[in-house]
Amino acid sequence: MATTTGAVPTKGPRGAASAWPELHRIPHPPHRLPWLGDLLGVSRNNPLQDNIRFGRRLGPIFRRKGFGKEFVFVGGASLAADLADEARFAKHVGLGIANLRPVAGDALFTAYNHEPNWQLAHDVLAPGFSREAMAAYHPMMLAVAERLTAHWDHAVAAGRSVDVPGDMTKLTLETIARTGFGHDFGSFERTRPHPFVSAMVGTLTYALLLDTVPSRLLLRRAARRNEADIAHLNRTVDDLVRARRGASGNGDLLDRMLETAHPETGERLSPQNVRRQVITFLIAGHETTSGALSFALHYLSRHPDVAARARAEVDRVWGDSVVPAYDQVARLRYVRRVLDETLRLWPTAPAFAREAREDTVLAGDHPMRRGAWALVLTPMVHRDPSVWGADADRFVPDRFDARAVRARAPHTYKPFGTGARACIGRQFALHEAVLVLGLLLRRYELVPDPGYRLRVTERLTLMPDGLRLRLERRTSTASPTAATAPPALEEPSSAPRCPVHGTGD
Structure with a gap:
């Protein structure tokens, strides 16, 4: 099998020279150096955006080498679609994801395919994302959103702009904590990020950093901070679980973890696995949605x-509904298109790895031995001109009207991963995000800082850096017929430029 560190193995499972028998046919950047490979001038803080830049020059499949290890990247839509074939390919846990195993272990996101706890947890927790469960979460999502709007109303009254990523992080952390685990972090009452968020960001950043240095010996100080961050995450979750044990819950995710047995085997999640699942849901359940x-x-x-x-x-x-009902959220079809187009341009979980179950040929052109894997760069797939057109870098929500979606080939839009290991909380995230966007649009006009240029922070996930907006409270709402406003126009030439592609963001 391929190594879990992310490198193409030097010996394939049958003694071949490589798990990619014709690796030489896959292009790599020019001016490759001994040992350093293609790493000269590469940003340690923004490796994904660097890889996208390389991919724009090298093509839909390319390779890079660093510290003696070779990595294969896929950014072409047809190649990514072939990798989505579950009969031939499976999720590969490598690169930064494998680096999270010290904190998340065999939880849903980080489990290896052969580990039994993945299927156990998936079967136990999947009902927690049913329509009935989502309808039960809706009032709690509204309650947290009210805390956000109260916070933003104070900013409006004081004439201050708002820290969008910071406040969205508070919102989504409180939402998953309350709906999934009956916990309140008190984020909106804090002037600084909750220590859980700081520890989470630390572990994600360290996991990304591990793949950009030749030896962990160079990260001893960072490793000590990471150990402290993991310890804080564990203590926080242990306290949360301890408070729940023996108490009556409301059938949320934590109740399912503690009380529900597998419907066929009767098996239950172990205490260690419960801790790992809670950490995973608290991190994954808010970081990407924010x-x-x-x-x-x-x-x-x-x-x-x-x-x-x-x-x-x-x-x-x-x-005139003061509080939108659960079913009213799904009826915001254009707002959903805005969200889908946003996730097309900047999928906040920006990559996923796929490995060959058996010897195969990728897209009929690239032989792969069992265990060989490639990293799919989702922002590249989502901007492939062969699928999305010559204006693929532009923000056009109508790409997701029903006719356009039906006309596109399958597996060309993958913000939540693919296959059996795709995000279990997808519907939760979509409902929460559409609800919040609807509430904010109804309440505020959004005024940008004309001097701001979009910068993207990487910590395994993606987030706008330094984004602040000024808000104006709406004094009246539009008439019902206003929904027939003209379709979105192309962005003006003065719009900020994308940090990766150098075109409109």
Whole structure:
């Protein structure tokens, strides 16, 4: 099998020279150096964006070498679609994901395919994301959103701009904590990030850093900080679980973890695995959604025509409802398109790895031995001109109207991964994000800082860096017929430029 560190093995499972028998046919950057390989000038803080830049020059499949290890990257839509074939390929846990195993172990996101706890946890927890469960979470999502709008109303009254990524992180952490585990972190009452968030960011950043240095000996100080961060995450979750044991819950995710047996085997999650699952859900359940909301608010502020159309839809669909009902959220179809287009341009979980179950040939052209793997760069797949057109770098929500979606080939849009190991909480994240965008559009006009240029922070996930918006409270809502506003126009030439592609963001 391929190594878990992310490198192409020097010996394949049958003694071949490589798990990619024709590796030489896959292009790599010029001016490769001994030992350093292709790492000269590479950013340690933004490796994904560096890889996307290389991919733009080298093509839909390419390789890079560093510290004696070779990595294969895929950014072409047709290649990624072939890797989505579950009969031939499976999830590969490598690179930064494997580096999270000291904290998450064999939880849903980081389990190896052969580890039994993945299937056990998936079967036990999947009902926690059913329609009935989602409807039960809806009032709690609304309650947390009210805390956000109260916080933003104070900023409006004081004439201050708002820290969008910081506040979206508070919102999504409180949402998953309350709905999944009955816990309140008190994020909106804090002037600084909750220590759990600081520890989480530390572990994600360290996991990314491990893949950019030749030896962990060079990271001894960072390793000690990472150990302290992991210890804090463990203590926080242990306290949360301890408080729940013996208490009556409400059937949330934590209750399922503690009380529910597998419907066929009767097996239950072990205490250690419960801890790992809770940490995974608290991190994954808020980190990617906060990024998606932050990017979406950035685009809405930069495209007032799109914001007006989305806002008109909210006014029409929700009408005079003070509190939108659960079923009313799914009716915000244009708001959902805004979110989908945001996740196309900046999927906040920006890559996933796939390994060959048996010897095969990728897209009929690249032989792979069992265990060989490649990292799919989702932002590249989502901007492949062969699928998305010559304007693939532009923000155009109507790419996701029903006819356009039906006309596209399958497996060309993958913000939640692919296959059996795709994100279990997808519907939770989508409902929460559409609900929040609807509430914010109904309440505020979003005014961008004209001097801001989109910068993207990487910590395994993606987040806008330094994004602040000024808000104006709406004094009235549009009439129901306003939802027929004209479609989104192309962005003006003065719009900020994308940090990866050098085109409109």
